[in-house]
Amino acid sequence: MLTTGNDTVLSKRATKTANTDEFLLTQFEKAEANLFHAKDNPEGIVNMGTAVNRVMEVELIERLTKPDALRFEQRYMHYFNNSGLLELRQAVADTLTRHLAPDNPVSPDNLAIMNGAGSCLDALAYTLCDPGDVVLTPTPVYTRIFTDIEERGQVDVMPIVCKAVPDNAEESFRLYKETVEDKILETQSAGRRVRALILVNPNNPLGDIYPPGLLLDIMKICAKYAIHFISNELYSLSIFDEDANFQSVLSFKDIPDPERTHFIWSMSKDFALAGFRTGVIHTCSSSVMKCLGKIALYQCTPSLIQHASATLLSDKAWCDDFYLKINRQRLRDRYSCCLARFRGAGITVRKAKAGLFIWFDLGPYLRSRTKEDEMDLFQEILKRGVYIVPGTQLYCEEPGWFRASFAVSEVELEEGLKRIQQVVEERKQKGQVSWSTY
Ligand SMILES: Cc1ncc(COP(=O)(O)O)c(C=O)c1O
Numbered sequence: 001m002l003t004t005g006n007d008t009v010l011s012k013r014a015t016k017t018a019n020t021d022e023f024l025l026t027q028f029e030k031a032e033a034n035l036f037h038a039k040d041n042p043e044g045i046v047n048m049g050t051a052v053n054r055v056m057e058v059e060l061i062e063r064l065t066k067p068d069a070l071r072f073e074q075r076y077m078h079y080f081n082n083s084g085l086l087e088l089r090q091a092v093a094d095t096l097t098r099h100l101a102p103d104n105p106v107s108p109d110n111l112a113i114m115n116g117a118g119s120c121l122d123a124l125a126y127t128l129c130d131p132g133d134v135v136l137t138p139t140p141v142y143t144r145i146f147t148d149i150e151e152r153g154q155v156d157v158m159p160i161v162c163k164a165v166p167d168n169a170e171e172s173f174r175l176y177k178e179t180v181e182d183k184i185l186e187t188q189s190a191g192r193r194v195r196a197l198i199l200v201n202p203n204n205p206l207g208d209i210y211p212p213g214l215l216l217d218i219m220k221i222c223a224k225y226a227i228h229f230i231s232n233e234l235y236s237l238s239i240f241d242e243d244a245n246f247q248s249v250l251s252f253k254d255i256p257d258p259e260r261t262h263f264i265w266s267m268s269k270d271f272a273l274a275g276f277r278t279g280v281i282h283t284c285s286s287s288v289m290k291c292l293g294k295i296a297l298y299q300c301t302p303s304l305i306q307h308a309s310a311t312l313l314s315d316k317a318w319c320d321d322f323y324l325k326i327n328r329q330r331l332r333d334r335y336s337c338c339l340a341r342f343r344g345a346g347i348t349v350r351k352a353k354a355g356l357f358i359w360f361d362l363g364p365y366l367r368s369r370t371k372e373d374e375m376d377l378f379q380e381i382l383k384r385g386v387y388i389v390p391g392t393q394l395y396c397e398e399p400g401w402f403r404a405s406f407a408v409s410e411v412e413l414e415e416g417l418k419r420i421q422q423v424v425e426e427r428k429q430k431g432q433v434s435w436s437t438y
Pocket residue numbers: 051115116117118119142200204232234266267268274278279
């Protein structure tokens with residue numbers, strides 16, 4: 001039995017961790033406890049809030065239950081190289097080379113495996129920053145970027161705010177190199193040391209891709225101020241827009257500051273295996289790699305799981321000719337379905353090119369564009385049985401935007417969209433709308 005809480009038992013930082021309510025986690029747990037199932041729990045919650053890719057579950061289970069993947073052997077009983085089995089680092093290096101950097105082969109020596117991308121962020125915060133340093137990231141963004149960097153690294157994450165543009169979804173939330181440099185200078189002139197910048201590319205929640213020219217400009221700005229550039233490319237193999245012009249940081253020939261340029265990827269999104277807790281950092285810095293090798297002890301992935309991931313990734317025909325192709329196709333189909341339904345219902349959508357999310361504006365259906373009214377709409381939609389994430393929980397400055405994952409089953413998608421549309425229609429009919437822009 002747990003005793004009643006006494007915060008003097010904890011350190012100051014642990015008190016903060018223990019007492020911070022984490023929206024995404026809380027809502028995930030609530031949704032999972034009463035999950036929609038067409039037959040067994042039709043009144044349950046359709047979880048379109050959590051960033052989980054469910055579109056290839058059957059195919060993944062089929063592949064992973066073949067005897068070469070998940071099979072226990074004596075070698076998994078003992079200690080191993082904490083920063084990753086060579087077989088997995090090699091398989092990841094080959095996969096990243098084939099898909100992201102064919103002219104710039106990735107070496108397994110530049111890779112460290114950790115238990116998920118969240119862990120990779122935590123490890124980089126520890127390795128690159130001192131307590132009190134600042135890390136910048138454009139917002140809106142996946143909320144845990146803040147937590148992962150701040151919680152144990154004792155580093156402050158500050159947003160580079162990308163703004164909504166009234167009545168222009170496509171121009172909204174754009175990132176400009178000038179905004180990046182201005183934010184660095186502003187932070188520095190407030191007496192703070194900016195140590196790193198994190199770019200999520202393709203972006204969560206926008207589903208957008210940063211143009212390669214902008215990426216290079218931002219890398220140059222980081223190099224000018226000796227700031228580490230961290231490219232979070234968790235969704236880079238889930239680009240479903242065939243015209244998207246994506247360039248991984250791994251493929252740039254003339255990286256302005258290779259010692260301070262790092263890359264993160266994971267099995268959680270592109271391979272839908274969040275439960276495997278397998279993420280990877282790529283760095284060209286031998287000193288960064290040396291430190292990661294030491295701290296990996298605290299956050300390594302079990303060798304049995306590393307072997308299963310390595311087997312999957314090494315099966316090139318299965319990955320390239322089957323899994324990644326079908327995965328993209330299904331993501332594209334689900335996204336197109338959402339886009340058509342939302343636009344048909346008069347909901348503004350910002351176009352996505354990659355990932356699992358659709359980012360849309362329910363601002364006109366709020367009584368007023370405030371955080372309180374956004375939460376009120378969130379609660380109403382949740383009560384109707386769908387969990388979607390309100391944008392302000394993803395550091396969006398303008399209330400009204402929401403993120404929904406379309407990477408659910410077809411049945412869940414249909415039910416989820418139907419319920420969201422019902423709430424919107426009811427608000428329209430009751431005149432509970434503001435039609436306000438910003
Ligand atoms: C951009 C981004 N980074 C990191 C993570 C965490 O990934 P992992 O499960 O590998 O820790 C997520 C998960 O949603 C994400 O979207």
